[in-house]
Amino acid sequence: LDDMNILDSSIMNFIISVEKVAHVQPNNNIEHALLILIKSGYTAIPVLDTSFRLHGLISKAQILDSILGIEKIEPERLQKTLVSDVMTSDIARVKDTERFEKVLSFSINHPFICVESNEGSFLGIITRSKLLAYLNGFLHG
Amino acid sequence: LDDMNILDSSIMNFIISVEKVAHVQPNNNIEHALLILIKSGYTAIPVLDTSFRLHGLISKAQILDSILGIEKIEPERLQKTLVSDVMTSDIARVKDTERFEKVLSFSINHPFICVESNEGSFLGIITRSKLLAYLNGFLHG
Ligand SMILES: Nc1ncnc2c1ncn2[C@@H]1O[C@@H]2COP(=O)(O)O[C@H]3[C@@H](O)[C@H](n4cnc5c(N)ncnc54)O[C@@H]3COP(=O)(O)O[C@H]2[C@H]1O
């Protein structure tokens, strides 16, 4: 059980690949994004353009905040506002050549980490659930 | 670095104590719950009664699902529906005498675990973030 190896190991086995990742596009409206979020059941998902480049992530919280007026919910804002108006672009992202150590440290403050190829193509996400399942197995070595 | 010890260690140091945990009561309406969830910024929070007994947890997703009619959002349901109508009572919960091993295995599928005293009084929660921060430190031994 060599602790140094685990920190230094590749992240390829942890990636949930792009075709399994729920996502929306920057120019979708937030009504579409809210439907995708509710249907997928996720709190937040990546924002990818049609070339599968990563633009940010969008969460239910951001959408709810943007339709909450002073005294009531304003559903009409759902169609007028775009994902790109509401999303956060400050996200946890790594290249696929990155090591486990970096992804583990990102996971302390981020429920998932986005993985890109060296050319900037979105490859998938690494979730806390997968990291914890792996660490659980590792400690029962 | 003895892996057996970590699995066997106490969970007391990981608990975010009750006064720091955002929560709602079973007989609150879901409009109040949604405001607490939006203000606190959390995806889901525990449901505690006035004697601090744990009844379940409630999430933004559950509230959104309950106000989504067939074609539109129905804000009027926000005031008529109670937390107890919408919450889930099937949650990850342990006694404070439980060990790290159990909490780690729960964390694979649960973003947080509720901790209760032997008498059934809610003591706080253990989050994935705290477990990952600890494991990160442990592996850098
Ligand atoms: N449909 C489902 N089936 C089974 N368990 C489910 C589930 N939806 C959520 N969970 C559980 O709840 C945790 C938190 O999900 P959340 O949506 O807040 O936060 C998620 C979500 O924002 C994102 N995510 C996970 N899988 C995704 C996917 N396939 N596409 C897009 N985003 C995803 O990564 C975050 C962390 O995910 P993680 O798996 O660590 O942790 C998940 C998982 O343990």
Ligand SMILES: Nc1ncnc2c1ncn2[C@@H]1O[C@@H]2COP(=O)(O)O[C@H]3[C@@H](O)[C@H](n4cnc5c(N)ncnc54)O[C@@H]3COP(=O)(O)O[C@H]2[C@H]1O
């Ligand atoms: N105000 C804030 N400041 C800094 N970071 C924040 C934050 N709100 C959320 N985060 C980050 O986002 C993660 C997911 O939060 P979420 O609300 O989906 O899921 C949370 C939430 O449902 C619950 N939770 C955490 N702290 C809570 C508290 N004080 N009261 C009630 N519920 C809490 O436990 C879940 C896992 O929390 P965890 O800390 O592992 O993971 C958090 C944390 O890394």
